[in-house]
Amino acid sequence: MTAYALTDSWTMTRRELARWGRQPVQLVVNLIFPVMLLLMFGYLVGGGRGVSGEYRDYLIPGMLALTMAFGLEGTMLAVTQDLNKGVIDRFRSMPMANGAVLVGRSAADMLQSALALVVLIGVGAALGWRPGGGPTALLGAMGLLLLFRFAMLWIGIHLALVAGRPEMVQAVQILVWPVGFLSNALATPGSMPGWLGTAVEWNPMSHTATAVRDLLGVPGTESGHTWAAIIWPLALLAVFFPLAVRRFARLSR
């Protein structure tokens, strides 16, 4: 069975890519949504409380991190749909490596998130954003962002396996907003009431956003958050990866 783990994972990844091919509009909407948020917060809402330099330079790394956090609901929705359609029963009754279902999901979601990052960075460049630190720093920043996304992905899979119903996806979709905004993505913690600022500094997403700003040379960024931006996602993965895998195996209970 394990001999086919790679082949089956690739087949399941291709399944997701084929779905993109069938519904290109869906993919484009998913990629444009963060761009829309960036334009809204950058030019309409006019936030940036407590930001000293150019708000655009502060906001874009924040939006990159926020996009990774919002990926959670996309993962949860896709897994919930599979669970409710019965197609997962066919996969599980077939002589395939069962984990391939989750691996295919992960690979496709990570690929989509990487695409979303490229699009968002491209739009940022078009708006005049010039990240510092060169290509190595940019790749490092994308690595941190995707690591954070990977943790969100497994939280999403776990939530879908625990909740398993479309109504619960809606609840999470609503909750992701305050949790996502309870970070330094849009404004500095220093500009918030004391307790709120503390909560924001604790949010793992804030560490990722700060580390990315630091790598990309956004002026006035506190340095030294890179380790936190690596350790937090790994810690979340250490909890949710085994939980999700166990939940998946327990579908047969």
Add this chain to the structure above:
Amino acid sequence: MADTAITVEGAEKTYGDKKALDGLDLTVARGTVHGVLGPNGAGKTTLVRVLSTLLRPDAGRVEVAGHDVVREAYAVRLRIGLLGQHAALDEELGGRQNLELFGRLHHLGARRARARAGELLERFDLTDTGRKAVRQYSGGMRRRLDLAASLITEPEVLFLDEPTTGLDPRGRAEVWASVRSLVGGGTTVLLTTQYLEEADQLADRISVVDAGRVIAEGTADELKAETGGDRIDVTLRHAGQLGAAVALLPLTGVSVDADRRLLSAPVTDRMEALSGVVRALKEAGIEAEDVALRRPTLDEVFLHLTGDDRRVKEAA
């Protein structure tokens, strides 16, 4: 082992405090169609999920195609096909894409998966669906594609869980024809259904399941014989006279269906019962639309066995 495709001994499965399977026993001979008949909640779907390795039984021994479903789940999966109650397809993809996906996951390799998908589309009359997504298929088409997907590797044992629920008569006829064509190929089929007619039409043997146990088993004829042979049906013109007719007629164990102005009773001597009924009705001046002798339907067998008398009310 060689001539037994499915063996279930004392299977148990409990959800909370509800026993979905309560010591179920079942043996299915290779190459036959076995019907599992029961009402909603009888444990039919739980049984299919246990047999197809989707669910572990809490207790009991379950073997499919010579392999234990818990310890040798992989070996079982190599040899089975499953048609669940809900279409197990990727709704966004087309028919060919679905079949190629499942073919690859059966490790046929790209070329054979493509060829097999083509064969199955042809066999189930789905070649002209083009690039249409499964989401846009009719109920019958979806069911046929689902069936095709469960036959990718010509399984030794095929499970069909209520294969025609929700289909119109035409879709049902299509699925029945497909199932009949399979059996010629030596596949063992286990079919669950709520439709007595379906079990009667397709199955060589039938197990009647209620509350997680098999309460009767046999051929359709044997089950019919169990409720005691022939019956007489009398349809009156006026429902108001049903009570008078029950009191008057020389019959015992009469059941009354007021909606259909029908009374029905078991008989031992067919001709004597028939002439007796006709004479008694004539003397009392009760008008009958129809008087008929017949074998019991599987419906009556079922109601008799499950003790469910909601639909057939026993007259005093």
